[in-house]
Amino acid sequence: MKSFSPLKILFLLCTQLCYFESLYAAKILAIFPFQGRSQYICVENYLKALAARGHEVTVISEFPQKKQVPNFRDVTIINKERLFEDFPLDDFMTTVSKWEELNWGIEYLTAPTRRVLEHPEVQKWLANGVTFDLLIVEVLQQEALYALSYHFNASLIGVSSFGTDMRIDELVGNTSPLSYVPSVLSTNSDHMSFYQRLESLYTNIVEWVHNHFVMIPLQYELYKTHVSKPTADFMAIRKNFSLLLLNQHFSMSIPRPYVTNAIEVGGFHIEHKPKALPADMEAFINANPNGAIFFSLGSNFFSKNLSKEKLAIILNVFASLPYNIFWKFEVPELPGKPENVYINKWFPQADILAHPNVKLFITHGGLLSTIEAIHYAKPIVGIPIFYDQHLNVARAQAKGFGLGVNLKTLNAEEFKDTILEVLNNPKYAQRARELSNRYHDQPLKPLEKAIYWTEYVLRHKGAPHMRVAAQDLNFIEYHNLDAIAVLFGLPLLALVFMVWASCRLWDLITEKLIDQKRKVKQN
Known part of the structure; x- marks a missing residue:
């Protein structure tokens, strides 16, 4: 019969308490x-x-x-x-x-x-x-x-x-x-x-x-x-x-x-254990002593659909930066692509963000991307496009681990200045690390x-x-509108009745006085 030490038994019990078997x-x-x-x-x-x-x-x-x-x-x-x-x-x-x-x-x-x-x-x-x-x-x-x-x-x-x-x-x-x-x-x-x-x-x-x-x-x-x-x-x-x-x-x-x-x-x-990057991506990151930037507009929106004007702005800014840049770009050819830019239709985003030499994430601000940035303690530059992305980028700015730019009004000077501000000002990376520590401080993954x-x-x-009982209530019941109507409606109804009764009583009194005056005149 196999024996277990007291320490091993305690470990097995703790494991079962923390993570129930099905x-x-x-x-x-x-x-x-x-x-x-x-x-x-x-x-x-x-x-x-x-x-x-x-x-x-x-x-x-x-x-x-x-x-x-x-x-x-x-x-x-x-x-x-x-x-x-x-x-x-x-x-x-x-x-x-x-x-x-x-x-x-x-x-x-x-x-x-x-x-x-x-x-x-x-x-x-x-x-x-x-x-x-x-x-x-x-x-x-x-x-x-x-x-x-x-x-x-x-x-x-x-x-x-x-x-x-x-x-x-x-x-x-x-x-x-x-x-x-x-x-x-x-x-x-x-x-x-x-x-x-x-x-x-x-x-x-x-x-x-x-x-x-x-x-x-x-x-x-x-x-x-x-x-x-x-x-x-x-x-x-x-x-x-x-x-x-x-x-x-x-x-x-x-x-x-x-x-x-x-x-x-x-x-x-x-996945909490990042996979090794393909050899060419690993080499591209390590080829620049300053490190790398990762840029993606997510899986729903495609960089290839940016207007020629916006593409030209982004390409000019990337060419002027002293970093190597991964860019999720959905077609194999990008005219005017600088040598410090690596394009591909799909990247292992989480594994790239986990790399210590990746310094910045330029993102559309989707929640999955925002969470991954916090998970791996990376500051961001947000370019929100749709739905909750604007809120996510606004929260990144408020929490201090990134800045946002407006795609509609994007110009080369603003885009470059924003990127360099986040890269060169240590407060953004520091804030990303602080938020990452808070996020990871949980009793269960x-x-x-x-x-x-x-x-x-x-x-x-x-x-x-x-x-909760609210799942079984309709809109009126959930917001207590019927109770509020009764609570405020009854006094109002009573007040209306009192006014009506007073007016009616006044009318009766007035009619009686008029009748009495008529009788006096007749006599």
């Missing part, structure tokens, strides 16, 4: 249908970790594994239309209203839902009554997909690649006080002026109206069209979430309230936390005890 192999369906690879990167390690722990994981996405992974099955969505492939980036710089900005995303958000529901495999599952233990889905206005949990008899977990907003809050009854939690469409901090609070209120009203009167009806129509036996209570089952995993952390955003089943796991996509709470939901059959 009680059983669950049957999991994960749906991440968007064409942006960064959104799938956000969850890929998480889904693989679930498979590695013995769960049977089926994933619907556009990005099947190149090598077979045990317990991991891909159901691939084919998307022939690439929404941003040839989209001119200058078009994102035009000023539009909040409503127009939300309308712009309608096809981007509804097309993935349609592709999933139309998929022959999904239709076969629905027809045959296939069930899963757990459905994991991206919470980005995909209500028809949330409702599939009802048909698959599965507990429901949502993953948000950018944290939370008004629409996501509603799914679990979370609260985001408008007085200090800014909209992701703004650049406000958590300390807002009166005007900013007014703007925050207006933005949230517009988002709520658009969600309930445009997006949810569209999702309901998709659901009714493609689900053969739709349930009538769509509005209830779309909020049947057991858990939300939020790709955010207070150390890099703001401290704010969350309900019990909304868990911050910011950075859970990052983000991926471990995500796995723990996922398996907690499985162990406790959907963990209904974590749900």
Whole structure:
């Protein structure tokens, strides 16, 4: 019989307490249908970790594994239309209203839902009554997909690649006080002026109206069209979430309230052991004694779609810098490319940022990129283009680990001065290290936390005890509007009645006095 020392037994007990072993192999369906690879990167390690722990994981996405992974099955969505492939980036710089900005995303958000529901495999599952233990889905206005949990008899977990907003809050009854939690469409901090609070209120009203009167009806129509036996209570089952995993952390955003089943796991996509870079990239970094800069506009937006004027500005600035520069550029040829610039359509971004000789990250300000910059303690220069990127870059400036430039008004002098300010002023790198230390100071690594709470939901059959009652309330009930109406309405009604009664009494008295005077005159 094998013996264990007391120290080893203690170690094994501590390991079990910190990171529970799965009680059983669950049957999991994960749906991440968007064409942006960064959104799938956000969850890929998480889904693989679930498979590695013995769960049977089926994933619907556009990005099947190149090598077979045990317990991991891909159901691939084919998307022939690439929404941003040839989209001119200058078009994102035009000023539009909040409503127009939300309308712009309608096809981007509804097309993935349609592709999933139309998929022959999904239709076969629905027809045959296939069930899963757990459905994991991206919470980005995909209500028809949330409702599939009802048909698959599965507990429901949502993953948000950018944290939370008004629409996501509603799914679990979370609260985001408008007085200090800014909209992701703004650049406000958590300390807002009166005007900013007014703007925050207006933005949230517009988002709520658009969600309930445009997006949810569209999702309901998709659901009714493609689900053969739709349930009538769509509005209830779309909020049947057991858990939300939020790709955010207070150390890099703001401290704010969350309900019990909304868990911050910011950075859970990052592998904590960076891989060695390809030999040519390693040599390129080390060839310059000053180090290197990494520049990427992310996986949704393409540098090749920059206007000729903007490309010329960037090329001239890069040629004048005493650094070697990696640039994610989606075509093999870039006329006028300086020798200190290395272009490629894809880079191992996290592994490059982990390299000690990489001094600066020039980024579009996507949340995954921002988190990776903090994880590896790299200062940034932000060039935000769309949605939450403006808020992320504004927060980087406020927290002191980077600066931002406006792509619309970009000029060579401003761009170069901003880059050199962040590189040459040590306060930015120092601040990046401080924030990185705060971020890493957690009792569990983000991926471990995500796995723990996922398996907690499985162990406790959907963990209904974590749900707040707000998930079962409508808008009027949640905001107590009916109670407020009664509370203030009854006194008002009483006052109206008293005024009416007083007027009526006065009329009766007046009529009686007039009658008495008439009788006196007659006598």
